[in-house]
Amino acid sequence: MSTLANQIEVYLKKLLSATESGVLELKRSDLAEIFMCVPSQINYVLSTRFSSSQGYLVESRRGGGGYLRIIRLSIDNEPNLTALLENGGERRVSRQAGEKLIDRLLEEEFLSKREGMIIKAMIDDRVIGSAANADGLRCDLINAVLLLLLRDDFSE
Amino acid sequence: MSTLANQIEVYLKKLLSATESGVLELKRSDLAEIFMCVPSQINYVLSTRFSSSQGYLVESRRGGGGYLRIIRLSIDNEPNLTALLENGGERRVSRQAGEKLIDRLLEEEFLSKREGMIIKAMIDDRVIGSAANADGLRCDLINAVLLLLLRDDFSE
DNA sequence: GCCGATTTGACCTTCTTTGACTATATTATA
DNA sequence: TATAATATAGTCAAAGAAGGTCAAATCGGC
The missing domain is CATH 1.10.1200 (Non-ribosomal Peptide Synthetase Peptidyl Carrier Protein; Chain A)
Known part of the structure; x- marks a missing residue:
């Protein structure tokens, strides 16, 4: 039942809720390594679980020093x-x-x-x-x- | 996380804002030594972060007594x-x-x-x-x- | 077996770092 | 005063370091 995508989703949401700012920054490659999957799996999770209609914004940067940044929107407020x-x-x-x-x-x-x-x-x-x-x-x-x-x- | 290019950019902008005139002069080789990188790294930073469309002018001189001069332009009118x-x-x-x-x-x-x-x-x-x-x-x-x-x- | 959800990998784009080679000034020397 | 040596800076292309896209393969439930 618990797919890889689900586990990654849970992991990210946990990290996110631990932040004060609602902003989580990490490396796609690191995350992929933690879950021993291909990097594009991360993109799948982001697009299916962290879309704007689900209350999240994702920013990123390529190249050396690249990163993913997941931002929680205060939809409830x-x-x-x-x-x-x-x-x-x-x-x-x-x-x-x-x-x-x-x-x-x-x-x-x-x-x-x-x-x-x-x-x-x-x-x-x-x-x-x-x-x-x-x-x-x-x-x-x-x-x-x-x-x-x-x-x-x-x-x- | 922060790249070398970023660090150099921050360093230069800090020095620049500490000047009264908005003009900063230094030796490319010195800077490269401070950051322990190849000199051309400095040119990369200058061209990607201190271009004229970004409000800076860079002058330089080669040879003995050579220098880099970074000048901050302002859109004051x-x-x-x-x-x-x-x-x-x-x-x-x-x-x-x-x-x-x-x-x-x-x-x-x-x-x-x-x-x-x-x-x-x-x-x-x-x-x-x-x-x-x-x-x-x-x-x-x-x-x-x-x-x-x-x-x-x-x-x- | 079909269908949607998930997983995977090949290929692409962007940004940074490095180094070989080039150009130009100054200084010492013939 | 030419010329050679030395001291700088500039250019450019290749290598490296991320992340993005897309479609094919696979999995699971009905």
Whole structure:
């Protein structure tokens, strides 16, 4: 029953909960060695158990000094934000809907005025309008911001 | 975890910030000796961390009495920002170049840490990487931010 | 036996370190 | 004053050190 992937998942979540910051940093190769598996097994675990919809963010760097960084999102503390994230499963956001959403984040003081201006400028049709599937892209851009807002280490 | 290149970068930036003038002069061979590495390692650090797009100018002289001189440039006025906007007519910005540019705006305090994080999240390859012409899109996104920075009503 | 979940490995991309070879200045020597 | 020796720094490509991707093989439950 307990697959390798499960064991690695448990191991990582344990380490993660032992951290104060909710940020865990390690080497993929080390982890692979601990569990005596191929390195890509780690990627499998990360993508199936530590996705953003499951409340985690993963950053990494290649090359010498490379690392994996797993970041826990405080999904439970911010039900409002989390609800927005789901976005009704919608994969596209119109310009208008996008701006409204940002305005709402402003009102609820999740964002400063300047931050709101930056985001609005970046999801503007004059910038992304010519891209194929602009509304899909806008959705992705906004989602990236929402995920950021859920990070413990964001507010600082 | 931290690479040699990182350590040298930190060391140099520390020395640099301790200067009044923003000019640091030293011998490549001395530095290499301090860090017990080959001299060309220093060139690697200079080219990856102290490039002009990152706000530094490096002058040097060979031969007896040779030296390296690292000069910190500051974006203290609008024309400089506009120059960044032009970007040498480049219509594409790689992930790496984009991050470095944002880092520079951070160091120059045109952006807050949070603002930098927001922008970086939005120009991340995981968000825009799958778009056709991702580097072109990234260029457009960054330019939108630079334009915003030039607006009188932005700073407030 | 089918199907989704897991495991594995071949190949790819990015970043760093190293060293052989090159270029340029200064200093000593003929 | 040429020239040779010495002292620096620069360039570039190969090797090394990570992590990423993707598809084929395998496993387990129904």
